[in-house]
Amino acid sequence: MRGFQPQPVDDDRLTAILTAARSAPTSSNLQAYSIIVVKNRARKERLAELSGNQQFIQEAPIFLVVCADIYRLKHVTKRQGHVFAAETLEMFLLASVDASLSLQNALVAAESLGLATVPVGSIRNHPDSVADELNLPNGVFALAGLAIGYERAGIRRGVKPRLPMSVTVHEEQYATGSLDEGLKAYDTVMIARRTYDGRRVSIAGEPEHEGVDYGWCEHTARRCTRPETIAASASLRQNLRTILEKRGFSFR
Numbered sequence: 001m002r003g004f005q006p007q008p009v010d011d012d013r014l015t016a017i018l019t020a021a022r023s024a025p026t027s028s029n030l031q032a033y034s035i036i037v038v039k040n041r042a043r044k045e046r047l048a049e050l051s052g053n054q055q056f057i058q059e060a061p062i063f064l065v066v067c068a069d070i071y072r073l074k075h076v077t078k079r080q081g082h083v084f085a086a087e088t089l090e091m092f093l094l095a096s097v098d099a100s101l102s103l104q105n106a107l108v109a110a111e112s113l114g115l116a117t118v119p120v121g122s123i124r125n126h127p128d129s130v131a132d133e134l135n136l137p138n139g140v141f142a143l144a145g146l147a148i149g150y151e152r153a154g155i156r157r158g159v160k161p162r163l164p165m166s167v168t169v170h171e172e173q174y175a176t177g178s179l180d181e182g183l184k185a186y187d188t189v190m191i192a193r194r195t196y197d198g199r200r201v202s203i204a205g206e207p208e209h210e211g212v213d214y215g216w217c218e219h220t221a222r223r224c225t226r227p228e229t230i231a232a233s234a235s236l237r238q239n240l241r242t243i244l245e246k247r248g249f250s251f252r
């Protein structure tokens with residue numbers, strides 16, 4: 001679903017969504033995340049441009065930017081007269097998980113209220129420019145966006161099928177015995193659904209229409225060999241560690 005009506009989202013619904021987001025589980029109650037609520041059309045347009053020129057971000061009446069946030073933890077530590085020593089990869093992961101859980105709660109709450117949502121990972125395409133636009137201090141990183149609003153009629157094609165439970169759910173220990181069988185079954189569904197029509201990832205030297213069984217496995221494998229097909233600005237995202245270190249995170 002990537003299209004919204006101009007109808008605004010009322011304040012009560014937004015408050016409920018944000019309350020759900022703020023009620024998400026958080027490691028050690030550190031609450032290492034922040035949410036920027038963006039309604040201003042001009043700002044949404046700029047964020048849309050920074051996120052791969054995705055029109056639906058402009059259309060959505062509300063765009064949440066969910067951030068991993070250790071700025072507040074550093075501030076509190078200094079305020080209380082201590083030295084912040086959690087300059088670790090674990091702290092970055094903790095903040096990222098906190099932010100992800102918050103985003104998921106917001107998504108579920110919005111959908112339960114009759115709204116539509118689109119998570120936006122491409123907010124990470126231009127981290128420094130997004131940080132400037134949102135006035136993010138060092139220690140705050142825009143992890144993902146969430147467009148919220150009322151969907152335009154005819155946009156949604158139903159729930160996209162997922163990999164079979166036998167592939168993604170394991171009992172007691174990780175198992176691969178039914179992996180290939182499950183992948184084959186999933187490919188059959190996705191090919192019949194024509195999910196990847198017009199989205200074929202090309203390979204140098206390959207005839208344009210080679211093969212017909214182009215499903216999830218082939219599409220996914222090709223994307224993993226060409227990271228620029230995963231992120232529109234893969235060259236930037238490949239440098240995320242450098243950018244994050246510059247923005248106050250550590251990976252020791």
